[in-house]
Amino acid sequence: MSDIIQVLRRHGIQATPQRIAVAEYVLAVRTHPSADEVWEQVRRRCPTLSRATVYNTLNLFVDKGLLKTQVLKEGTVVFDPRVDAHHHFIDVDTGKIYDVPWQALKVSGAKALRGFDVREYQVILRGRRVGK
Amino acid sequence: MSDIIQVLRRHGIQATPQRIAVAEYVLAVRTHPSADEVWEQVRRRCPTLSRATVYNTLNLFVDKGLLKTQVLKEGTVVFDPRVDAHHHFIDVDTGKIYDVPWQALKVSGAKALRGFDVREYQVILRGRRVGK
DNA sequence: GTTCGTGCAAACGGTTTGCAACAAT
DNA sequence: ATTGTTGCAAACCGTTTGCACGAAC
Numbered sequence: 001m002s003d004i005i006q007v008l009r010r011h012g013i014q015a016t017p018q019r020i021a022v023a024e025y026v027l028a029v030r031t032h033p034s035a036d037e038v039w040e041q042v043r044r045r046c047p048t049l050s051r052a053t054v055y056n057t058l059n060l061f062v063d064k065g066l067l068k069t070q071v072l073k074e075g076t077v078v079f080d081p082r083v084d085a086h087h088h089f090i091d092v093d094t095g096k097i098y099d100v101p102w103q104a105l106k107v108s109g110a111k112a113l114r115g116f117d118v119r120e121y122q123v124i125l126r127g128r129r130v131g132k
Numbered sequence: 133m134s135d136i137i138q139v140l141r142r143h144g145i146q147a148t149p150q151r152i153a154v155a156e157y158v159l160a161v162r163t164h165p166s167a168d169e170v171w172e173q174v175r176r177r178c179p180t181l182s183r184a185t186v187y188n189t190l191n192l193f194v195d196k197g198l199l200k201t202q203v204l205k206e207g208t209v210v211f212d213p214r215v216d217a218h219h220h221f222i223d224v225d226t227g228k229i230y231d232v233p234w235q236a237l238k239v240s241g242a243k244a245l246r247g248f249d250v251r252e253y254q255v256i257l258r259g260r261r262v263g264k
Numbered sequence: 265g266t267t268c269g270t271g272c273a274a275a276c277g278g279t280t281t282g283c284a285a286c287a288a289t
Numbered sequence: 290a291t292t293g294t295t296g297c298a299a300a301c302c303g304t305t306t307g308c309a310c311g312a313a314c
Contacts, residue, residue: 014313016269036303050271055304057269074203075279076303089248098248105241107255113236116221119259123239127251146288148294168278182296187279207304208278 011064021046022057023066032070032078032088032097072097072124087123100125143196153178154189155198164202164210164220164229204229204256219255232257 004023005015013019025042026033033041039054058079061067069077072088073095087100100123110118136155137147145151157174158165165173171186190211193199201209204220210229219232232255242250 014268016312018270034303048271052272052305053270059305069206071203071206074201074209077206089245089250092251100245100248104245105239107237107239109237110255110257113221113232113257115261115263116230116232116257117260117262118221118257119224121255121257123242123253123255125242125245125248125250125253128249129247130249131247146293148287150295166278180296184280184297185295188294191280 007066011061011066013060013064013066018046018049018053019057019060021049022054023061026058026061026067026079027081029081030099032072032080034073034076034078036076038079070097085120085122087125089125089127091129092126093128096129098129139198143193143198145192145196145198150178150181150185151189151192153181154186155193158190158193158199158211159213161213162231164204164212166205166208166210168208170211202229217252217254219257221257221259223261224258225260228261230261 004020004027007027008015008019008023021042022038026038031037035055035058036051038058039049039051042054043049058067062069062079065083066081068080068083070080070088072078072090078097082099084102086102087105089098089100090096091098105123107121107123110121136152136159139159140147140151140155153174154170158170163169167187167190168183170190171181171183174186175181190199194201194211197215198213200212200215202212202220204210204222205227214231216234218234219237221230221232222228223230237255239253239255242253
């Protein structure tokens with residue numbers, strides 16, 4: 001609980017009840033929620049929470065490096081608590097997004113691209129979840 | 133000119149002046165325009181063209197396999213006349229999107245991912261254009 | 265008492281939709 | 290006559306913003 005406060009402070013974010021509630025949710029979740037999904041969920045614990053505060057808070061967290069935004073869905077941005085490099089798999093039926101560990105894939109050729117100074121990259125895979 | 137009409141027909145699309153104008157633009161362009169950008173450009177030749185028709189037309193083209201949508205920018209979908217597999221490089225300064233040929237990169241490991249039936253994938257690279 | 269955070273509502277930008285006029289077949 | 294296409298305006302949805310209230314230093 002006060003772990004969260006430490007994390008916020010460490011990122012230069014003043015802790016408030018709303019920010020703590022948002023952080024508790026968004027830092028632990030393994031889905032890749034949109035801002036509205038975060039609002040829907042956190043509101044259940046913190047019913048006074050406004051949409052604007054959620055958007056402001058999430059943007060603040062991104063600015064401070066606590067979260068990253070990912071452009072993986074049409075029409076909305078999703079937030080990802082994993083700020084280190086990794087890939088994403090998108091289920092074409094459900095739209096669900098899954099993390100794929102960085103070491104699971106190897107990309108070669110990026111350094112050899114002429115005219116492009118590649119700073120970062122990720123693989124986006126689409127298909128169907130199978131098995132469990 | 134009437135090449136375009138043939139292409140449309142071959143994809144099961146009834147040719148109209150508006151659709152021809154949109155197709156002429158969007159099939160030849162090497163940027164990755166949003167619907168509004170298509171409207172801006174095509175309108176100069178065809179000033180009666182409405183926004184709604186552009187959106188309807190582009191969506192029709194996607195349904196019929198003439199174009200693909202790509203989710204590469206926040207807040208908007210872009211249209212890509214190259215419907216075969218390739219990668220994308222995004223300039224972090226300008227936001228410009230560049231095609232990266234499929235053979236320029238090699239991704240290994242996708243088949244070995246357990247629990248994921250990968251149907252397609254692409255690499256999204258970010259960085260800076262250098263040289264020209 | 266000034267700074268900062270919150271909540272509301274309005275504004276905004278990209279996209280879709282309902283509908284009436286209008287071709288085309 | 291029917292079917293399909295266009296254009297306009299309104300609706301929609303995710304997001305941002307202006308502003309007044311309130312809490313914290």
